[in-house]
Amino acid sequence: MSQYRTFTAADAVEYAKQFGGVDDPSTLVSAEEIGDGNLNLVFKIYDNQGKSRVVVKQALPYVRCVGESWPLTLDRARLEAQTLVEHYKHCPQHTVQITHYDAELAVMVMEDLSSHRIWRGELVQGVYYPEASRQLGEYLAQTLFHTSDFILHPHQKKAEVARFINPEMCEITEDLFFNDPYTDHERNKYPEALEPLVASLRHDDALRIAVAGLKHRFFANAEALLHGDIHSGSIFVADGSLKAIDAEFGYFGPIGFDVGTALGNLLINYCGLPGLLAPREAADGREQRLSDVRDVWIAFAHRFLELAEAKTTDVAMAYPGYAQAFLRKVWADTIGYCGTELIRRTVGMSHVADMKLIKDEAMRTECIRNAITLGRTLILAADHIEDVEALLARIRQAV
Structure with missing residues (x-):
């Protein structure tokens, strides 16, 4: 031993x-x-x-x-x-x-992935990988479908939930995503000029109730084996290739959490680009991030529905139209969790290079302000954004 x-x-x-x-x-x-x-x-x-x-x-x-x-x-x-x-x-x-x-x-x-680069670092420098977003959508669809009730026998699914129970790491997520940013916690860190905005998060009843609902679903909805922390720093990219790493937060949870976390990190980059690149390059990069958001969701949803039609084993869940109805719920969860990712990366302790590498303090503060505002907007509007085009319109309006 x-x-x-x-x-x-x-x-x-x-x-x-x-x-x-x-x-x-x-x-x-x-x-x-x-x-x-x-x-x-x-x-x-x-x-x-x-x-x-x-x-x-x-x-x-x-x-x-x-x-x-x-x-x-x-x-x-x-x-x-x-x-x-x-x-x-x-x-x-x-x-x-x-x-x-x-x-x-x-x-x-x-x-060894030495032939690849960490995606976040490439995004920060304005390096574009045109296939990465669709590949990420494929990864999410394949892994989340094949570990879900759509295909696993109920006995196997329950055994897998027990095998992957991960209470200590989940508690970290629960605190950093759903608790700390909405309280006056010592782990929080943000520009002093944003104190009024951050303080308003603590006293926004509608926001706090929506975040509580997202946390409750994180507790309760064992829908699939999640990566649990699928952000751009946990993804390696190369020309034509994408690889997910670092799954120590893996557990069975709501599918929208993984998809929302992925989209949230693309939008953190969207908010940070004006402080990272020259104006023309930043504008082009922001358009690419919006296209990435669209491509991730479309690739994920298309492949998930394709797999559901071909492989669903449960008689009730195989009924025509159910998979589409299920994905509508996943979509609302995705938007909500996307919002919590934006806020926890800017108010909480887990800051990322998309903001930290902005040299101009005033610009960095403004980019962080936009990310917090967008996060709040998405959490509150999650049940009312019909599709990905409506999401992109809401992003443009909020930032």
């Missing part, structure tokens, strides 16, 4: 030699730690020709940027690995491949 210990770079190399699946393990000679290191240790393993071959990732037992006062379950490594393994079964072209994991050491070995 293995016993948990925090890996060094040398440990990662030795582990990769044993479990990396490389034809000649003796060629693996060095490791480089990559990533922000807030939750995990991530090592890229190199051979004696200087080529990266595999990645070794180990969960830390606490949030490094906070310290041991914020402990984290090591079981999240198992949940992440098993979520990605399950998603890979249904959408291998858009899911990172996990080749080995050890639950006790909280470590996994995965394919």
